[in-house]
Amino acid sequence: MACDVGSIPELDQKKYDSDEQVKIICLGDSAVGKSKLMERFLMDEYRPQQLSTYALTLYKHTATVGNKTVAIDFWDTAGQERFQSMHPSYYHKAHACIMVFDVQRKITYKNLASWYKELREYRPEIPCCVVANKIDADLKVTQRSFSFGKKQGLPFYFVSAADGTNVVKMFREMIKRALDYKQNPSDFMDEVMQELENFDLEKKENNSDEDGLKAQSPELV
């Protein structure tokens, strides 16, 4: 299951190709507050759909941007290592990414580098931001500068899921950027994938009337 792109049988990811369907993913270490941030943004609206086998939670949200109504799926997964193999399908067709760390735990900031690296392997161009959560625990951290992501021009937010500081602002701006990206996508990954899939099919069809041996190892011929 791990490597098959888009292959979560319970979920049809084709819908994210339509104009009104947006997919935003959330990345970061265990216990940085990814789920609490979603819950704070969605408040009562929050009706998550849980797929525990993949430690995946989907939060559905409807937003009006300009005069358009869009359906946004926020994808939230666990930071735990044992779930990290589901990621190819997690990234698939995502339109934006929210990367979170915990201002009380340096290691979660350091690990942003590997989360970001993985994200860019699958989605080289989608909008992404860096979120410093739990500032309520120690407001002094907001006087510090965190340079991760500066070079890549990633927006940075100081937030608190507990008292709500900047949570709504951050989500609204990311929804906006996800929509902008959707209108002007620069990631060709999905298209290329699709072509590859078609290519595979054609090859199989071509081979089907040749003899078995040849079909199994065409590259040796």
Place this chain on the structure above:
Amino acid sequence: MSFEAKRCGVQFTPPSIVLIYEHKETKHVRKRIIPVRNFSKYSDYSMAAERLKNHPRHRDYLEGVSQSQLEKLHIILRNHMQGFSLEHSMASFRLDPDEDLNKLDDDELARKKGQMDELFEKNRKRKDDPDFVYDLEMDFTKTAQENCSWDDESDDGF
């Protein structure tokens, strides 16, 4: 009748919760040993803690002991039954800022989150709080920025 819990702890054999409490009227300080029954290394510690907290014979004494405290004591007992040392149990309750929580199992992670919840709940603004603002914004870009010690020179790639 009212009792004030002073301290609590565990006793491994037989598995029991030990409570030091003061009798409010007489000011006498007493020790109460509460045996923990039907509890094995496979048991659910939070259910066991809840059962004890509501136990008709003990609940008056345990009023001042929080559910999470009772859970901790049950975890220590259960860890002992599983062959873990007391030090191991105590360490699992501490929040170490350098520990990589991605490597923990579900149970251990839930415990760490339980500890984080104390501060979270304390600082939490709820919808029914009079000063609740849904879209609370604060601009930190104007505050003087010093360099963060979390960025060391070797990381200059980011």
